[in-house]
Amino acid sequence: MADREARFAEAARLAQLLVDITEQAKADFAATVAAFGLPVPVARAIVLLTTPAPMSDLAEQLACDRSYITNLADQMEERGLITRVAGKDRRVKLLALTDAGLAVRDQISEAVSTNNMILRRLTDAERRTLAPLLERLRGAPGPRAPHQGGGC
């Protein structure tokens, strides 16, 4: 069966679509937050700070090293978007959005949901068809494997 060849070519096409789509989504997010003068990683952190959170929590949510969170926190602080507040456990520092930070976060959320590709390009029915397929494609939800250099 030369099916094998054709099947593989089709799979490669799907893979390329997947890559194109997520690249587009990333570029959209980057463009959105660039309008606020924010680097992408900073913006990602801001969006996660719905409530004051320990830096180690953020490290876990973003799946990156604690030292890098220090770096991000410094950037957010310089921009006046967060303050570090001491936790009960005095080793811990909570990152809390300032009023300016809150405003920025709301604007980002607003922009992101308005520009949402998935809502703009697919009908409700299409989304209902897509969801289970993507779930199967993702495979076992799995407990967040630790990773090396690419992820965060």
Add this chain to the structure above:
Amino acid sequence: MADREARFAEAARLAQLLVDITEQAKADFAATVAAFGLPVPVARAIVLLTTPAPMSDLAEQLACDRSYITNLADQMEERGLITRVAGKDRRVKLLALTDAGLAVRDQISEAVSTNNMILRRLTDAERRTLAPLLERLRGAPGPRAPHQGGGC
């Protein structure tokens, strides 16, 4: 309608799935090529070199700067995977896989197709359903917009 909220939450879930899936695919590829001791960008270039190609062609295919291709070519050359051969137009250099390079490329292709997520996790029917949805999601094919820093 509180539909709006629910619709957005669902869209966010789909977006997360998309991101998880492509991250998984990238991690799989990285793990595969790490077994050959190859950095991901080098491996990507190797896979594209089915036939000796000018460096500028590679720059176009990978959508990155010519200077970076010089960098990649240096790495491939150090590993003995390619040689630079002069083109007819003497400004041009073709990158040609050595025997070692060919062997590596075949092994990578083999591994990638064997581990293919899309073939392993979806049935033929599911793939046929998925394809048009992803195409709509990608939107207009578009002529490869030039990009800033994230892409290559």
Add this chain to the structure above:
DNA sequence: TATTGTTATACTCTATAACTATA
């Protein structure tokens, strides 16, 4: 002793600008 955050440092990926050789 184990954990939280910080510092210093370094690595990978990738680009820009200026340059060389050829066309």
Add this chain to the structure above:
DNA sequence: TATAGTTATAGAGTATAACAATA
């Protein structure tokens, strides 16, 4: 003058290792 590749350099994003303070 324009094009292909190279060099030097820089910047973003992120990690590792050693460390200080606290538990």
